[in-house]
Amino acid sequence: MKQSWSDAVKLLRIPFSLFLMPIFWFALSAATEVSFWRAALVFFILHVLVYPASNGYNSYYDRDEGSIGGLKNPPKVNQQLYWLVVGFDVAALLLGLVLSWAFALLVLVYLLVSKAYSYDKIRLKKYPYLSTIVVVVFQGAFTFVMVQLGAGVALSDIQVHTNLLLALVSSLFLCGSYPLTQVYQHKEDAQRGDKTLSLTLGLWGTFQFAAVSLVVATAVLLYTYWLRQENTHSLLFLACTGPVVLVFTRWVLQVRKNAAAASFEQTMRMNQVSSLSMSAAFIAILLWQHLQPFAR
Template sequence: MTLRAVWLHLRLPFSVYLLPVCLFAMTLLPGVGNWWVALWVLFIIHVLMYPAANTFNSYYDKDEGSVNGLENPPPVDRTLFWVSMGLEGLALLGGLFVNIPFVVFILVYGAFMKAYSHPAIRIKKRPIASWLLISTFQGGFVFLMTYATLHDMSLWELLIAPAEVNLGLGTVIAFLNILALYPVTQVYQHVEDAGRGDLTISRLMGVRGTFINAWLCLLASGGCFLVFYRAQWPFWLMLSLLVPGVVHLAVLTVRVWKNPAAANYRAAMWMTRLTGWGMNLFFGIILTMEHHNWPVELRP
């Protein structure tokens, strides 16, 4: 494989659209504290951990058509497997400079993603299980992972800690957002998934069902955000920044209803881009205000 082919399979641009999960968790901290540690954690998750999972998945799927974050995937060989292992090794090594719980979180995430893609287990071919588990790990798990790491807490300490309403609600929101968007990233892969014998959740729901699910889960997420921000100005700011993504989703839904073929790679990726950048901008504003001790009033 060429270096360019390996680079493309890392799908680094797509990591940007997963960034809101971590930024959201960071807004719950009473002041992020050491920003260098926080940036190092974000780097490990988005530049090492996610690409390690992406390359592992690409190696075993050997996609020829568009996949999540990559319109024309180059052919793969064994090189990609070793790139995946190397990236995960670097993530674990980098995690040692943060704390041991972070290393454990990376190991757990990596083990799940291998079970998701590897032919011996291949959770991916089980539609409901893969949908729920991806939403759990890329949503709620990474949210808690970020929060716990920056608090120097293990998963066990996190589970037995006194209940905090915002932490629990934030975990549910992160889960719901991936629950909404994950099937949309599969909606243009139906033919290729069928050829491999993978009954994905999007194939199970159908093209129209995929978009109905997106609306229902996003509306549920919006309701949780309304409660989380207590209907105050941060909620309305977030809503305004998501207008382009919501409008695009509405237009796309109408087109798909008339012609399911309208649910192509570029249309689905534009929705991901618009919602991802809207959320990144929103949480970036909140974190900047918290850093400068401007009143945000996010915590009860």
């Protein structure tokens, strides 16, 4: 029994949820004023409860036998995983109410959509374009707004057109990175009947699609920073994300020579470098913004 609960906790893949940190830091860096304690609680709700619950629910219905995001050799799914997911969902909603009913409502919507992605009677995951739209919208722009709302950003500030442009940018970045997380699962996805976007595009098509999406996302980001007269933010972003360009380029060249390079290990390395670099960029921007008053 103890081992069953231990396996269930592993399938929540809490460390893997940290790969979604850039959206959190991006949303905070775009706001002029946030509440520290509220932001900390939002981080806990999303990265320790909501995302792991979504990971666990996905594993519960996928019952993967091969590598999955964050776990090279996942344990077998058990019933304890289901009850852990339910417990995490309830905890996320109750803590969300501490911040506001509006934030809790957005958390509920996110949880329901994430369930529809994996639930066998709906399983959005079977539809390559619909599932991609759902993921990039809800893990991107929707979460961007949810973080700001939970952190105490005024609704009038959230609705400013340049802020909404940045929310769009978060979805554009996910549009590029999301298919890359699927490249090593083509065989298993095909056997299960899940026609993912990466499977639809093919291996090389996935890398081309990702490259174009990431370039467009970066261009829109820099344009929006220019509109907001935040050119220093552009420099900080480009400086911190240089490693992403290098690692991605090297990976593309390896895959061109040998398709086997599109492996679990390489995908996780790309995720790690991308997440850490982008988080560093937005944390640097956040610190820059809040240190400016002291420099005057």
